[in-house]
Amino acid sequence: MDLERFLNSSTGRLVKASYGKTTYWAFVPNLLPPEVTFDHELVYTLSEADRALGELTGLARTLLNLHHLMYGR
Secondary structure (H helix, E strand, O other): OOOOOOOOOOOEEEEEEEEEOOOEEEEEEOOOOOOOOOOOOHHHHHHHHHHHHHHHHHHHHHOOOOOOHHHHO
């Protein structure tokens, strides 16, 4: 593990741990869920994603074989 990649992470922290005579570093992620601010941009993006999923669901219902949709054939 490249420790430098985890030193200033906004998603968690490194802690030194040991088991018997072995010492190692462990990454401890921050608690979930993170605080989410529902601003106009996020609500719009979620709405667009929901619309796109609905469109995909409608398309999938018209196909005789879902493999055509999944594999682009």
